[in-house]
Amino acid sequence: MKNPFVDIPYYPAFDQMTPEHAKAAFRQLLPEAHAAIEALEKSVAPSWPGLMTALDEACHPLHDAWGLLNHLLSVVNNEAWREAQESIQPGIVAFSLRVGQSKIFYNGFRALRDADTAAPCLTDTQRRILAKAIQEAEHAGVGLPDEQQARFNAIQTELAQLSTAFRNNLLDATKAFSLTLETREAAGGLSDALLAVAAQQAAAVENRTDYDPQQGPWRITLDAAVYVPFMMHSTNRPARETLHRAFVTRASSGSLDNAPLLERMMTLKREMAGLLGYPTYADLSLSAKTAKTVAAVDDLIAQLANAAHGAGQQEMAALTAFARANGFGGDALQPWDIAFWAERQREKQSDYSEEELSAYLPYPNVLEGLFSLVQRLFGIRVVPADGVAPVWHPDVTFYQVLDADGILLAGIYSDPYSRPSTKSGGAWMNAFKTRRLNADGTLQRPLALMSCNQTVPVGDTPPLMRFDEVRTLFHEFGHVLQHILTTVNDPEASGLNGIEWDAIEIASQFMENWCYDRATLNGMTRHIETGAPIPDAFFDRILAAKNFRSATTLLRQVFFAATDINLYARYPRPEWPDADTVKRDCAQRYSPVPMLAEDRSLCSFSHIFGGGYAAGYYSYKWSEVMSADAFAAFEEAGLGNEGAVRATGRRFRDTLLALGGSVDPMDAFRRFRHRPPSIHPLLRHVGLAQA
Numbered sequence: 001m002k003n004p005f006v007d008i009p010y011y012p013a014f015d016q017m018t019p020e021h022a023k024a025a026f027r028q029l030l031p032e033a034h035a036a037i038e039a040l041e042k043s044v045a046p047s048w049p050g051l052m053t054a055l056d057e058a059c060h061p062l063h064d065a066w067g068l069l070n071h072l073l074s075v076v077n078n079e080a081w082r083e084a085q086e087s088i089q090p091g092i093v094a095f096s097l098r099v100g101q102s103k104i105f106y107n108g109f110r111a112l113r114d115a116d117t118a119a120p121c122l123t124d125t126q127r128r129i130l131a132k133a134i135q136e137a138e139h140a141g142v143g144l145p146d147e148q149q150a151r152f153n154a155i156q157t158e159l160a161q162l163s164t165a166f167r168n169n170l171l172d173a174t175k176a177f178s179l180t181l182e183t184r185e186a187a188g189g190l191s192d193a194l195l196a197v198a199a200q201q202a203a204a205v206e207n208r209t210d211y212d213p214q215q216g217p218w219r220i221t222l223d224a225a226v227y228v229p230f231m232m233h234s235t236n237r238p239a240r241e242t243l244h245r246a247f248v249t250r251a252s253s254g255s256l257d258n259a260p261l262l263e264r265m266m267t268l269k270r271e272m273a274g275l276l277g278y279p280t281y282a283d284l285s286l287s288a289k290t291a292k293t294v295a296a297v298d299d300l301i302a303q304l305a306n307a308a309h310g311a312g313q314q315e316m317a318a319l320t321a322f323a324r325a326n327g328f329g330g331d332a333l334q335p336w337d338i339a340f341w342a343e344r345q346r347e348k349q350s351d352y353s354e355e356e357l358s359a360y361l362p363y364p365n366v367l368e369g370l371f372s373l374v375q376r377l378f379g380i381r382v383v384p385a386d387g388v389a390p391v392w393h394p395d396v397t398f399y400q401v402l403d404a405d406g407i408l409l410a411g412i413y414s415d416p417y418s419r420p421s422t423k424s425g426g427a428w429m430n431a432f433k434t435r436r437l438n439a440d441g442t443l444q445r446p447l448a449l450m451s452c453n454q455t456v457p458v459g460d461t462p463p464l465m466r467f468d469e470v471r472t473l474f475h476e477f478g479h480v481l482q483h484i485l486t487t488v489n490d491p492e493a494s495g496l497n498g499i500e501w502d503a504i505e506i507a508s509q510f511m512e513n514w515c516y517d518r519a520t521l522n523g524m525t526r527h528i529e530t531g532a533p534i535p536d537a538f539f540d541r542i543l544a545a546k547n548f549r550s551a552t553t554l555l556r557q558v559f560f561a562a563t564d565i566n567l568y569a570r571y572p573r574p575e576w577p578d579a580d581t582v583k584r585d586c587a588q589r590y591s592p593v594p595m596l597a598e599d600r601s602l603c604s605f606s607h608i609f610g611g612g613y614a615a616g617y618y619s620y621k622w623s624e625v626m627s628a629d630a631f632a633a634f635e636e637a638g639l640g641n642e643g644a645v646r647a648t649g650r651r652f653r654d655t656l657l658a659l660g661g662s663v664d665p666m667d668a669f670r671r672f673r674h675r676p677p678s679i680h681p682l683l684r685h686v687g688l689a690q691a
Contacts, residue, residue: 510652
């Protein structure tokens with residue numbers, strides 16, 4: 001039998017992959033990749049085919065297999081997959097450093113650049129790829145003396161191990177906690193949908209298939225699909241306190257304590273930046289982003305904070321007054337009270353409950369509405385194709401994407417539901433295959449994954465989505481669109497590849513805006529019992545509630561961004577003896593919401609310690625400036641003008657989606673809007689625009 005990690009077919013054999021396959025595959029793939037690199041170094045020619053294409057061909061079999069292994073670790077996590085990944089990872093890091101630090105390749109890059117300068121022989125896309133390759137080699141330590149390079153390599157190896165350990169600790173801590181409620185009074189306030197999920201989970205722990213959603217018991221976990229609605233609706237204040245304390249102290253004690261790991265990661269990143277000649281890790285990180293400087297990030301944070309600070313204080317005062325007027329008898333709202341009373345306040349102001357809205361949002365209908373929207377905007381059809389591609393779990397559905405003329409463009413895997421014992425939290429998009437023009441003239445079509453952690457189905461009933469889950473689904477599909485609608489044939493700049501990190505969220509955040517478009521919402525809402533679309537009056541209430549506590553929401557993101565940039569640009573300082581002090585200082589400065597003394601949420605801040613957002617969390621708001629301005633183009637054209645919406649959608653597809661990493665994101669934006677981006681549409685969309 002062929003090893004499914006070697007000679008990977010277009011549709012990877014996910015149903016056959018095992019940890020033993022992975023270990024055997026990399027015992028073969030790593031030596032082969034090293035041999036291919038060594039052979040290329042001996043025969044390299046400073047031309048695009050002789051260097052760039054040849055280098056990609058030498059590396060991508062190994063990189064493709066490594067990507068599949070890490071994907072499986074995130075969706076079917078267990079000890080066997082962890083052990084396989086941990087045993088293979090040092091070899092992958094060593095290989096990446098071997099390639100990145102090759103002076104032969106680096107000199108070849110520079111020779112190719114010089115040859116093109118003397119007699120143009122490259123496309124603009126290739127010039128951009130080449131410039132990035134030169135910078136990446138320099139950031140990989142290609143110019144360091146031997147002793148410093150050895151230290152740099154040791155740092156990279158340790159950072160990779162620490163990041164994996166951070167994510168695993170967080171997953172284990174999240175699934176280790178649960179709270180079982182035994183009486184209907186203890187489960188007061190919870191929706192029928194959440195009661196059913198919690199009862200099903202309680203039964204599963206006892207290996208029972210029978211359960212009564214109305215009688216319990218109910219198992220409440222820290223999984224976001226359960227935790228978030230519980231904190232919003234549970235009338236059991238002691239239980240809310242217990243859940244909140246557990247949530248903000250995840251992975252902060254005992255054998256799962258991430259605090260020493262994150263401190264060590266920041267120490268290593270400071271040292272790494274110093275070896276490369278940068279004053280801080282933030283300076284190193286930003287040198288490869290569109291923001292470029294810490295000052296530019298500080299300026300964005302200041303603009304947003306100034307716009308939202310006063311309104312955020314007013315929102316907190318109004319929430320406190322509302323709670324007291326409606327039965328809250330404490331001295332001050334505690335962190336476990338905020339979501340509960342905010343939801344009561346929103347229900348009062350907008351005259352609908354989350355449960356009422358969710359009844360119109362069965363997952364299959366929402367998905368159908370999303371697919372109808374992208375057909376309307378971009379002229380593509382997304383059609384079910386179960387059985388075409390192997391999958392890793394029964395929850396996974398496969399789709400094919402067709403252009404208006406029926407030509408197959410791409411494939412999409414969707415893994416929508418929460419599996420807290422084996423699947424990482426949050427939501428993400430992965431690329432399994434990237435568009436590329438093969439040497440034989442054939443075109444490799446993109447393959448993408450969309451993974452969410454939304455409410456699980458109970459029995460045969462379609463799961464009802466919270467509106468936040470709908471926005472998350474649209475967000476991740478925006479990333480998918482960026483990947484599958486590229487027209488770039490060079491894999492280094494195709495789809496998401498080559499896009500600066502702080503512009504990577506433009507398409508995803510752009511798609512979220514459509515959740516508040518009347519035609520889109522009408523197309524995806526069907527009442528679970530009657531099948532009726534959402535009434536116009538209900539839509540008007542949703543729109544009126546769009547900016548409910550928007551300043552608080554914005555300040556939460558500003559708090560995260562400020563914490564991140566301070567940790568990587570300014571920490572440590574005498575007044576900041578540990579990372580937690582930085583977080584608390586930023587919370588006091590930016591967040592109107594109280595924070596517990598024992599809050600250790602940095603230990604679960606996987607974006608900047610277990611993912612790619614270190615010194616980059618500001619990217620969400622940096623991208624949102626452009627995504628809000630891009631959506632404003634549709635508003636200006638007229639959301640009710642179908643012809644104008646379609647024409648603007650095609651222009652968005654042909655620029656911000658099609659160009660991928662082949663041009664600077666600011667250039668792609670200018671091609672769409674014919675001007676630089678403005679912050680005003682973002683402030684207007686969240687109700688904070690100055691008169």
